[in-house]
Each structure stands twice: as structure tokens, then as C-alpha cells.
Amino acid sequence: MTEPRVKIDPDLCIGTGDCWRLAPDAFVLDESRGVSTPKPGAASTDIALLEEAAFNCPTRAITVTKT
Numbered sequence: 001m002t003e004p005r006v007k008i009d010p011d012l013c014i015g016t017g018d019c020w021r022l023a024p025d026a027f028v029l030d031e032s033r034g035v036s037t038p039k040p041g042a043a044s045t046d047i048a049l050l051e052e053a054a055f056n057c058p059t060r061a062i063t064v065t066k067t
């Protein structure tokens, strides 16, 4: 099975929290930087949920690709 790859551009993220509220198993706040970061298990999260998070990110900081 193909697993998605999840990236967040820390220069674009403004820490709104939309992504980790929508997919708490995939994203978490990096408190030291005030930005979101993918969790280690993010790739096992349902790709539709990851794509929804990417779509709803106000700054388009999230990239989801199939590896």
C-alpha cells in the first residue's frame, strides 16, 4: 500500500491549529517554534483526512504526497 508523505513548511505555518484539531493523530504543535509539525505516525493517517487538513490550512503550509 502507498503511504502518504506529509510536510509542513515552517516558514508558511502561522500556528492556527486547524490541522491538529482536524487530525490530532497526524499533527502536533511544536511549542518551541509555535508552528505545527507532522507526528511520526502521520503517514498512517487516512489520506483523505490529510488532504482535508492541507486544503483547509489558511496558508497552504501542508503538502501531502503519495510516495
Ligand code: SF4
Pocket: 008, 012, 013, 014, 015, 016, 017, 018, 019, 020, 035, 036, 056, 057, 058, 059, 060, 061, 062
Ligand atoms: S493549519 Fe496550517 S497554518 Fe494552521 S497550524 Fe496547521 S500548518 Fe500551521
